[in-house]
Amino acid sequence: MVSRILILLAGSCIFLWGQAKRSILIITDAEGVAGICRQEQVEPTNPELRQLLTAEVNAAVDGFFEGGATEVIVWDGHDGSRTLSAATIHPRARLMIGAAGVTATFERKYDGLAFLGQHSRANVRRGIMAHSYSSLGIQNMLMNGKPVGEIETRAALAGWFGTPVIFLSGDTAAVEEIRSIVPGVEAADVKEGLGRYSCISLSAAAARDLIRERARAAMSRIGRIKPYRIEGPVTFQIEHTTRNSLPIDAGLAPGSKVIDDRTIRYEGKDFLEAWTRARAF
Numbered sequence: 001m002v003s004r005i006l007i008l009l010a011g012s013c014i015f016l017w018g019q020a021k022r023s024i025l026i027i028t029d030a031e032g033v034a035g036i037c038r039q040e041q042v043e044p045t046n047p048e049l050r051q052l053l054t055a056e057v058n059a060a061v062d063g064f065f066e067g068g069a070t071e072v073i074v075w076d077g078h079d080g081s082r083t084l085s086a087a088t089i090h091p092r093a094r095l096m097i098g099a100a101g102v103t104a105t106f107e108r109k110y111d112g113l114a115f116l117g118q119h120s121r122a123n124v125r126r127g128i129m130a131h132s133y134s135s136l137g138i139q140n141m142l143m144n145g146k147p148v149g150e151i152e153t154r155a156a157l158a159g160w161f162g163t164p165v166i167f168l169s170g171d172t173a174a175v176e177e178i179r180s181i182v183p184g185v186e187a188a189d190v191k192e193g194l195g196r197y198s199c200i201s202l203s204a205a206a207a208r209d210l211i212r213e214r215a216r217a218a219m220s221r222i223g224r225i226k227p228y229r230i231e232g233p234v235t236f237q238i239e240h241t242t243r244n245s246l247p248i249d250a251g252l253a254p255g256s257k258v259i260d261d262r263t264i265r266y267e268g269k270d271f272l273e274a275w276t277r278a279r280a281f
């Protein structure tokens with residue numbers, strides 16, 4: 001009798017596990033898409049960018065669903081959220097359009113974060129169109145003294161909310177960047193940078209196949225990859241470009257300090273406080 005109950009319990013646990021919610025957030029960008037290597041190609045309305053990016057996104061969505069995802073949300077993360085369209089996005093995905101706020105909606109508790117079309121942080125040799133948030137506005141960004149860009153700050157933001165990075169596609173420099181902070185991440189290296197505007201890229205077809213395969217594999221990493229979490233007090237030091245020197249009221253906000261005419265530092269008791277202060281400006 002007891003063993004029959006145990007079998008029933010085990011059966012229902014397996015059933016529940018089989019039905020478990022597996023929600024993935026994909027953050028898209030442009031500079032790390034296969035075949036994108038020139039400045040004019042990253043204009044959000046560029047038809048070639050739209051075609052290449054959309055197909056890579058849809059290949060990743062296919063892979064995540066094949067690997068067991070139950071929900072995939074795609075945030076159009078490039079330059080004002082004007083590149084992707086609900087008309088052409090994967091039918092089973094949902095599209096997030098517009099600003100995602102300071103938290104990038106991570107409080108919704110995704111089971112995994114995926115970067116797609118990602119470039120490396122600013123000042124990386126052979127990083128194709130490498131920059132940290134704004135190539136025109138930001139020269140360098142330091143988190144606790146370490147140069148960082150979108151990959152590491154968003155990985156830390158996701159980690160703050162308990163979400164691990166499970167996948168990245170992009171150029172070789174972006175793949176190296178995520179691997180340096182998230183061992184075991186699944187990555188699709190779609191092009192090798194020779195310089196800022198020169199590269200050797202996979203074909204679109206080969207990139208899609210690789211992305212689909214790695215996205216599928218990434219689903220099995222959930223539960224095995226730890227969220228990337230920064231503990232303790234955090235500083236963000238932002239060095240702006242010459243065309244973006246600090247305004248007269250810089251440094252008035254709590255936790256901020258002007259370092260020089262182009263550089264400001266934000267401090268917080270923890271990652272989220274420092275990030276909120278830095279992103280408010």
Ligand SMILES: [Zn+2]
Nearest residue numbers: 029119133150
């Ligand atoms: Zn970017």
